[in-house]
Amino acid sequence: MAGTGASTEIHELVRRKLSEAAIRYTSGRRTVVTAIQMASGPRTAAELASGPAGSVPVSSLYRTLSLFDDTGILKKHHGSHGIARYELADWLTGHHHHVVCVACGAIEDIGVSDSAESELNAIASSLGSQAGFRVLDHVLEVEGVCPDCDR
Amino acid sequence: MAGTGASTEIHELVRRKLSEAAIRYTSGRRTVVTAIQMASGPRTAAELASGPAGSVPVSSLYRTLSLFDDTGILKKHHGSHGIARYELADWLTGHHHHVVCVACGAIEDIGVSDSAESELNAIASSLGSQAGFRVLDHVLEVEGVCPDCDR
């Protein structure tokens, strides 16, 4: 399996980040990180609980997700039905965007070329300053119908 | 009041759209449309209920919002805390994007130039087809700090 090295490295990066804040990297927390990094897109608490993080009780799961969001290890999104979805933060996996299926709600990660990314940055900066905002980041979501739902 | 003309036209467009589906445009529903079109960005049910749509009971409000979302009159978003926000659909107000304040959660509408919009369309199409999706639309959200929160 090719992922083992990267997996180990992510755990190490997370451990370091947590230790800076004097937060323990316990086995339950490691389980959550592993579960999320195996996914191909943002996952809900329910998906994690009924799958690879099934051993972690819901309350602990939510506490961990929330802690990781606060710490900047995870990024929280709000999917099609208002249910929170979590994925590893950009600094752990690289900046990317999402395609969302309007029919079934599936979300997939999608990488962006450097040239497209700089166009996006330019547009985002221009829009943000138009409104007087100090721009920090941008989120592009492509809405469409996924291959499965599209007949 | 300068908005009366446009306001009337939106009500007429909504009425027509609903009548196509044999759905009545009642006074409660008109109140909701009026409340939403007065806003400068997507609004939550609570905001509408405690403000310009205060006369509409919550259950009816939610039913109306949901009906309008299904009918394509409103577009539903999920803001910073997973609370649903609604705004008039693009065909009623024109395509636009949002700037979101990561500090206070405020959301403002923001227009995009035609040239930026076609760049966005090109990027979105390319990303979507990369994943095998039939692309329908795109959402760009600029994250930053609003003037009020930024000292």
Place this chain on the structure above:
DNA sequence: TTCCTTGCAAACGATTTGCATTGGA
């Protein structure tokens, strides 16, 4: 020991729904 973390169950808040009543075409 001391404080962080966990796990259960109860609490919460946004949204939905059952059902009897009202109102418009």
Place this chain on the structure above:
DNA sequence: TCCAATGCAAATCGTTTGCAAGGAA
């Protein structure tokens, strides 16, 4: 008239929290 629309209250569901027990430094 007749069925869609309404309004109240109760139910749902994702998520949060109080509190006592477990564990690592």
